[in-house]
Amino acid sequence: MEHINTDICIIGAGPVGLFAVFEAGLLKMRCHLIDVLPQVGGQLSEIYPQKPIYDIPGFPIINAQELVDNLMEQIAPFNPTFSLGERVDHLKKLEDGTFVINTNEGTEVHSKVVVIAGGLGCFEPRKPAIDRLEQFEGKGVNYMIKNPELFRNRKVVLAGGGDSALDWTIFLADIAAEVTLIHRGDTFRGAPDSAEKVFDLAKEGKINLVLQSQITAINGTGHLNEVIVQNKDGEVSSIGTDHLIPLFGLTPKLGPIAEWGLNIDKSAIEVSTVDYSTNVAGIFAIGDINTYPGKLKLILCGFHEAALMAQSAFKFVYPAQKLSFKYTTVYGVNTF
Template identity: 35%
Template sequence: MENEGLYDVTVIGGGPIGLFTTFYSGMRELKTKLIESSPDLGGKITMFYPEKMLRDIGGVLGITGADLVKQLEQQAKTFEPTIICGQLISDLQRNEDGTFLLTTSTGEIHHTKTIILTVGAGIFKPIKLDLSGAEFYENSNLHYSVDELETFRDKNVLISGGGNSAVDWANELISIAESITVIHRREEFGGHERHVANMKKMANILTPYELKELLGEENLIKQVIIKNLETGDRHTIEVDALVVNHGIQGDFGGINDWGLNLREERFVVNGAMETNIPGIFAAGDAVTYPNKLKLIAGGFREGPIAVNSAKKYLKPDSEPMSMYSTHHEKLLVVLGQEKTT
């Protein structure tokens, strides 16, 4: 059954970039719908990094992922968009009048004039540890994300991985845990240089090592065996908690069949955030273009550009961008109402 109403913009993906894009679409006075496939908004941050401190957003000294999502969600609702969670978009059809019909995996249909994809890496899940019996410990002390810092208080924590998230988790847990040991297959670590330097200063770093065996009692991992990839030497380490960050697998699902140009599993866009299909735009981690800035701050720039392009697509004579928020009459009315309540 087709949902009532034709929307100017449908934002697919309710992570930070999708939420801010939805807010800005309201500033441009576009009838907006946001669709998220998971039950909750916030995307990867909600799923994997709710307690991670974010410090790469201008003017924000530091904020947890959960608090950032909370504020973005409140901001996104400023102009009363339609927000739908738990629906996975799969099929796309174009009508004779140029509008789109979006069909979900469970049969819901959404009608829209333009689409902005802010789907990140798509439907994602952590790459799980490929060791015998690992799944047995997933409900105890084997973790694929750091959801609550207090879980690790006064624990001897081993982190396996060397990407940005592994580095950040190590730094976040240093003041909580009894000890932090990080093993990585290579000498080089991902992430910002300062964060890597801080981790190396405060944590026990073992490279080039990989996990080879988990030794447990009842349902808890008590020891792990690690192997030096250069010498072949094996060592046993006592652990209270194991955190595995070996990457995330993403999948765009049915969107892969839309005919969008892809490069390195990302949608190719130009400087206006336009894809190769007229009326479909994209922003955030889902896109690639020269000199792409892979930060939330970069996505906060791309989302409004995509909205401005959508507005121009719908109304060629419209202004190229919205006025500043301090001059936006409708936004000032909303903020004024908040102050009086």
């Protein structure tokens, strides 16, 4: 188990979480960031990396991924540490007012302050509406492929029409005993090279391509062993399989945050606009995840919230010190 000691644990490594590292760093507070996504940038990197943003002060236009890259460069002097691809499952406040945070991957973070910059919540795999799907999770149904070796010499059914469905079909064609890709359409959009490769593999008989079809049921005793498919003409067929991997992208869920005793209003955390503190002393919420009268879900508002949050967080990290406000133009960025 990895154990990390830090001043501030930031949950969410989107633009606002990243910028919070800078504001904390100016006040000599170290940060560790945790994000469920495997990369930093939150929605910007996950949903619209190539989209232009027009309302970042000082940038008439900036590409979303470029903003994330710039933020990473801006915070680099403060040496933030990261646990990416991990979901925070438990948060506990200790008697001395500090916090212990545990992730689903076994990482434990001990911090004096917690900043939730979780955007829309955790990005989780989107699940198709199939009866008893959850019953077979971990018993043949997987939404992510962490270790492809798990599928070696096994029968695998993938479902979906996006890039990840195509990429994994191609990858698993060489590993699995049998690969079937089920797609509701008859064409694939997105990367044309991958689509062509999938059609070629089907022609060569290396994979089964089931188009214009949807999964209507899954069966098995204990472990999954059958997927029932219906085509657009209503014809039903059965595919014997060891695994089903639905790949329909990610969708945000508030997730475990809802269970930490915070005041929540419609999937957002209520905060004070003085310092974006929550009802639990030492826990702050900034960016799209918080709500207050007049809230605007804008990156620039999240940046402002990060700056004010850091001033209050200082009191938890350095209770014996007095904070004197300093401009970067006067003192520069003093790294540590």
